[in-house]
Amino acid sequence: MPLSLSSLSFADNAKKHVAITAIVEHPALDQARQGIIDELKDAGFIEGENLTLQFQSAQGNSATAAQIAKKYAGDNPDVAIGIGTPSAQALLASTRTVPIVYTAVTDPVAANLVRSWEATGGNVTGVSDHLPLEPQMDLVKMIIPDVKSIGFVYSPGEVNSTIVLKQLQEILEPQGIKVVAAPAQRTTDISTAVKSLQGRVDVIYTSTDNNVVSAYESMYQAAVQTKIPLIASDTSSSERGAVAALGGDYYGMGRQTGKLVVRILNGEKAGDIASEKPQKTELYVNLKAAQQQGVTLPEEVIKSATKVIE
Template identity: 50%
Template sequence: MRTLLLAFAATLAISLPARADDVTVAVTAIVEHPALDATRDGVKEALAAAGYKEGENLTFLYESAQGNPATAAQIARQFAGEAPNVIVPISTPSAQAVVSATRDIPVVFTAVSDPLGAQLVRDMDKPGGNVTGLSDMSPVAEHLALIKEILPEAKTIGYLYNSGEANSVSLLAVLKEEAEKAGLSVVESAATKSAEVQGAARALVGRADAIYIPTDNTIISALEGAVAVAVESKLPLFTADTDSVQRGALAALGFNYRDVGKQTGEIVVRILKGENPGDIPVKVAAGTDLVVNKAAAEKMGVTLPEGLLGRATRVIE
């Protein structure tokens, strides 16, 4: 009898479903670079703070598309088939792939500048369906003000971007509008893959007074090529991504992407606790950091104003 009871107990243990608080969160990004990696880590940190801990009651899946949109679509279909509790796509291309792959699984996108333009949602306040998320729309007017503060004689901004990334195309339209208000003109140079970034940066030499790089995953993943051109040509290079300043950009005013990830994770937690994603308004990430690189400024022939250094969140020597 005891043997039968033990056998029954073993069978029951195998057939019992996972605990109600066991969850799976699947995260994917279009490429790996410091800002997107920090966003992923911030999501995991927010989940842990809410009691969802990997190895205990959380399965945390992560896949990078390595810069390939076709791979992003493949990952999206894979995750949709695995049916996690929530999918978190980081970046516009990954978000578009995931939203196209499922209508049932909750999706919380993040690091997407223009959710409406990317057709992820139809209404920021009432997204509806299975999708909500966090926008990192850049404060472009403030970026231009920063460039003019450092380079008061600047007249033309060179915009280095991937013309195939919806996020960057939307930001170009905003940049042109804000540049006109600031008395600046914009010239464009596009790279559709990382191998083209250095050549696209070189195409701006002699045509622009500064290079401005948005939160463009293709360009930022190959930032060092653009920085090399900027140093060689004494062409100051600014980005919207604060993590890029340590890699050689002159300055950036933007989000701390670890915090962006945390804010995203807080939305994920709300869904895990029972809220409908379609009822959660799409938020714009909070907070901006000013990061400057004194060594990069010297290499690019720029003297940074003392007032700017005094209010910087971080100064890289």
């Protein structure tokens, strides 16, 4: 049975070959991919001239991610890029020789992509989307000052999210704030997971869980129905219904990732390059979503926002 893939390919006769795969397509990951492509272009790697560029999405399916990774290993590109933890893990499982650059991975060490944040040899480097949780929780407490319980909708099969859940519990429970986990194995489970938190939590915090982010509209609709405000760590989620989001600039993260790819294309070894973290964060607020979800955003939060969505 042929793979059902979203695919782009360019210029078979190019001198360099970069193969990109993403676990799913959603705004944050799409912005990261565009940042990579733009950085390559600015560095002189032009599609159709001296670069063959390939892209395939696994459409949220880990088995498909593994198939794409095996195909890429056989193609032997100069660099393979994994956007999202499952795609990066699939690439590493398929090849120990092709240079791999990951992006939008929360904890590359816990995901067994690299042994540490330092350069550790091997064939992997990349840019994490890890953000400290403390500023995120400070934002939650600014918006919901008397918060006693925080809901966390997540995909139990995604290591990024299980790590965040554990960290939330470690940070919040000593403060007397309960973390209520609501697993959602599939995107179709997101709305049910949100509704299961009605009457149990004061707010829902969402991480960069790919399953959740790809179905954020469903989450937003359920949040409006239940009047549970959503606060996110991905700024694109604010544009899709979170009342506020403090997160990394995924396009900028893509540019940062692209710089590592360029270094490898110019002769450096992936294993000689240390993993990196995001260089900046931005705060987005959505006034309409706040009103719909029954919360008033403090003026100080609105004034400090990078972007205010009316």
